[in-house]
Amino acid sequence: MIKSALWIFGGILLGLIIHLTLILSLPHLVPNNIWNVFSKIGAPGELIIIEKPKQQEENILRLDPELTYAVCRFDLSIGPGLLSGKLPTDFWSLGVFDKNGVAIYSTTNRSGGGQSLDLGIFNPAQTRLLAEQKIELQSGILIVRAPRDEVFVVIRLSVPHPAMWQRYQEQLKALKCSHVGQSE
């Protein structure tokens, strides 16, 4: 009886090891993570406007239908990422995420630059070059340091009335997303 209980106890310990292994390894094993979803619809340095989720259809990215979205994906091995433009005075926010969807940085127009968006994303090596002034940038740019090369930026823009949807989406489309040194 005691021997059987020890075997079961061993099973529980082994189960905990399986659990921890799964939790720690799954983020690296997911084949269809959000990075791969965006890889299919746009190249690095290309602005992607995400269409509003339709009623009765699957909302894969779980988008809020009250907001319009743009995504800019960067591969920093090509060069530092740049995102700039002007947005309406209504609420907008941006989030910088790594390949697995973990947030690196986020802000809103309430705490940022109002209507202006000027963002530069750098990997650790590029950050060092920036500190040594070996990369030239315009002044006033918001600098974000990314620990790895694969990052994406999500811009959310609140649309105060459905009639303004088209106009606000046009303003998102006018944002410039590129790598430093990449021709636009």
Added chain:
Amino acid sequence: MNRFTPNFLAMIFTALFVGLGLSYYSLADGRFLGTYHIGSWSTWANVGTPNPDPYTKTFVALGSTLQLGRSEGVQFIAQRDSDGELLLRECNYSITGTTPIANFWTLRASAPDGHSITPKNSTQSMHSKRISRANNGIATIHVGTKLSSGNWLEIEGKGYFELILTLYDASVLSGFGGTINTMPIVTKEGCS
């Protein structure tokens, strides 16, 4: 009698049951680790932070959905009413009360797999700046198939659903854990 084989099989079965069951429960159903609960509502407390715990990391990676950065806002999900019963599309619910301070919030209903469950040509979601409120500022939103006066979020179909409340620019949550003391109450009004 050789007891090795049954004991070994029992150990393997226990290991798989504990390992896989705990993983599923922690990520999908139970949400007992890495989450914050208040009433019917729950949220992954470390989503949107630069250094989330391993459970949150796995949840985010598996979800393949767009998450909010902490400065952008926070999203709460309710799968049960105030009595602890799962939300059913055949029933009508009222959501009453106040939310933590935010620039604005939106409320929408969704099937657990992400499908929209609002009928075509009806409102997809409620916006805090476009709803009617009582004189004391408290809003009541009715969710269900039955036409309701005031703020009505129409849904259709059968089966379970969830309510998604997203607070934008909710700077009050920077001190997460002790500052959320009010969330709307989800009450069942009846079923068809």
